[in-house]
Amino acid sequence: MVYLDLLLVGFGNVGRQFARLLQEKSVQLRRDYGLSWRVVGIATKRHGSAFDARGLDIVKALRLAEAGTSLDVLTGAESERLLPADASGLDLIKYATSESKLRRLQHLVLVETTLLDIQRGQPAVDHVITALRGGAHVVTANKGPVAFAHREIRSVAELAHREFLFEGAVMDGIPVFNLVRETLPVADITGFRGVVNATTNYILTAMEAGRTFAEALAEMQGAGIAEADPSFDVDGWDAAAKTAALMNVLMHGSATPRTIARTGIREITRDRVEDAMARGKRIRLVAAAERGDGHPVGHVAPEELDADDPLAHLTGMQNLLILQTDVLGSIGIHQLDGGLTQTAYALVSDLAAIARRVGRDSS
Ligand SMILES: NC(=O)c1ccc[n+]([C@@H]2O[C@H](COP(=O)([O-])OP(=O)(O)OC[C@H]3O[C@@H](n4cnc5c(N)ncnc54)[C@H](OP(=O)(O)O)[C@@H]3O)[C@@H](O)[C@H]2O)c1
Incomplete structure (x- = not known):
């Protein structure tokens, strides 16, 4: 025992x-x-x-x-x-x-x-x-x-x-870190791209369904999902911290959240979301990193995605992380249910x- x-x-x-x-x-x-x-x-x-x-x-x-x-x-x-x-x-x-x-x-x-x-x-x-x-x-x-x-x-x-x-x-x-450590020996993670913040994805998709930014954020706060300071979610800090963590662990980086180029979703209005939808696009807060001159470079920003992009399909609190590897091509880790439990x-x-x-x- x-x-x-x-x-x-x-x-x-x-x-x-x-x-x-x-x-x-x-x-x-x-x-x-x-x-x-x-x-x-x-x-x-x-x-x-x-x-x-x-x-x-x-x-x-x-x-x-x-x-x-x-x-x-x-x-x-x-x-x-x-x-x-x-x-x-x-x-x-x-x-x-x-x-x-x-x-x-x-x-x-x-x-x-x-x-x-x-x-x-x-x-x-x-x-x-x-x-x-x-x-x-x-x-x-x-x-x-x-x-x-x-x-x-x-x-x-x-x-x-x-x-x-x-x-x-x-x-x-x-499992993200455990999955790579336990099941991907000697594979090289060359980059990643994903939606890794539940609160902002919930807000963006709620606006697609005609609800307001403030209503959706209040719901996430009520459920204990939003960060204690919700500007950490809205301004992209939480996603930047996750990007730095992923780079440091999976790509041997030495990033901090402050070295990640970062734009949040504060300026994204319902009109902008609806305009993108009318053109067949979806706005998502995308976190990504790739190897620049040998060392990884990370960024977080709202992007207008084509409807057939796997990240465009994410609704509510769903997250998806796509790892690029040298030997297995791209691997997607899809979180359908997120929350405190x-x-x-x-x-x-x-x-x-x-x-x-x-x-x-x-x-
Ligand atoms: N909520 C989520 O869904 C979620 C998901 C993934 C990761 N996380 C991470 O998990 C952590 C906790 O989140 P949470 O939602 O549980 O936050 P929370 O409800 O605000 O709880 C934070 C706790 O930390 C205590 N605390 C703060 N500073 C402290 C210090 N210097 N020494 C001792 N205790 C201290 C607080 O004390 P008081 O009770 O006295 O305020 C409180 O008990 C955060 O880092 C968050 O980013 C949260």
């Missing part, structure tokens, strides 16, 4: 859905992966933090968070003296990694789901690096670390012999991969 102690830094839409799905899948994880888990710590920005090395009551934590009440009351008496009530995510990671060493608890996993910071990817990059250096594995749905610091994090993880997995960062739980699933599937590795290492 593999025992994983989880540290949840971020307990918002994704963090809470992950906790619910983990409970739902507990029996399967134990039966198929010999994985047993407990949550030992949770950190938020404004809703308190909690730590108990014996395991927190996750049902109670979900209840408190949903009621908007502070999580502090969950902290075990022993940790209370040592962990400040207003502990930040970084404080909790430092505390948990030192506790984990002290008590010889093994297999601590940081589950990082704080918000995307588009300036520098912080504090998520520091969370990830501190956890890896402290001996924890890391899974994240936050694009920041892989979009801003993939190379550095990769080398820290290798030195520490720990996993850094981030399947949820692009296209929720649909799919993102939470990416974290659960990364956890199962860690359980497999821990099991292998200790056999």
